[in-house]
Amino acid sequence: MIIAIDGPAGAGKSSVARALARALGFAYLDTGAMYRCVALARLRDPAADPAGLEIELGDRVLLAGEDVGEAIRAPEVTEQASVVAADPAVRAALVERQRTLLSDGDWVAEGRDVGTVVAPQADLKVFLTATADERARRRAEQAGRDVASVLSEQRDRDARDSSRETSPLEVAADAHLLDTTGLTLSDVVDRIAALARDPADRAENRR
Numbered sequence: 001m002i003i004a005i006d007g008p009a010g011a012g013k014s015s016v017a018r019a020l021a022r023a024l025g026f027a028y029l030d031t032g033a034m035y036r037c038v039a040l041a042r043l044r045d046p047a048a049d050p051a052g053l054e055i056e057l058g059d060r061v062l063l064a065g066e067d068v069g070e071a072i073r074a075p076e077v078t079e080q081a082s083v084v085a086a087d088p089a090v091r092a093a094l095v096e097r098q099r100t101l102l103s104d105g106d107w108v109a110e111g112r113d114v115g116t117v118v119a120p121q122a123d124l125k126v127f128l129t130a131t132a133d134e135r136a137r138r139r140a141e142q143a144g145r146d147v148a149s150v151l152s153e154q155r156d157r158d159a160r161d162s163s164r165e166t167s168p169l170e171v172a173a174d175a176h177l178l179d180t181t182g183l184t185l186s187d188v189v190d191r192i193a194a195l196a197r198d199p200a201d202r203a204e205n206r207r
């Protein structure tokens with residue numbers, strides 16, 4: 001079974017997808033971490049070929065054997081990730097890897113285009129949202145930064161992620177829209193787990 005969790009930055013995708021995978025005993029795929037690895041590699045070497053990079057995702061994120069879990073969360077990598085994500089050659093290389101991983105086993109896969117492009121056949125698609133203020137507040141709290149500057153960067157990134165030509169951030173026609181504003185992590189995980197367990201409910205409650 002594949003559960004696709006898509007949505008904008010700060011909607012709570014990572015926390016939700018990780019906790020959901022643990023609750024269901026599924027593997028977890030953070031597709032954003034792949035774009036971040038390409039961004040880090042490109043910052044180090046602008047000629048880095050995304051198809052040739054050795055990226056391993058699991059308890060740790062490894063780039064050519066180096067633990068880059070922290071480095072890929074740096075603000076300049078976050079910024080660059082949104083730039084490389086608009087490059088069709090990068091997307092093609094990463095989508096192919098993601099499809100290979102998802103071809104076997106049970107997965108919770110998180111990103112922007114999992115339900116629309118990577119795995120349109122996913123058994124359950126959830127599009128998480130939250131108000132822009134709430135998303136910025138969560139990000140600022142995590143990063144120990146002020147909300148106003150996070151909000152302004154988020155606005156630029158949202159605009160770039162939604163307006164790029166290749167795979168812009170879009171809600172799949174058969175996705176369940178879930179606004180996480182004011183909900184706790186366990187509320188959100190419980191709602192999605194209930195949808196995953198009940199196929200009838202799943203079909204009825206689409207957006």
Ligand code: DC
Pocket residue numbers: 009031032033035036078081082083085110111112113114157161
């Ligand atoms: O989810 P994240 O913040 O780790 O994603 C990093 C960047 O990669 C962000 O700008 C959106 C982009 N991304 C994407 O375009 N497609 C995905 N499937 C995942 C992330």
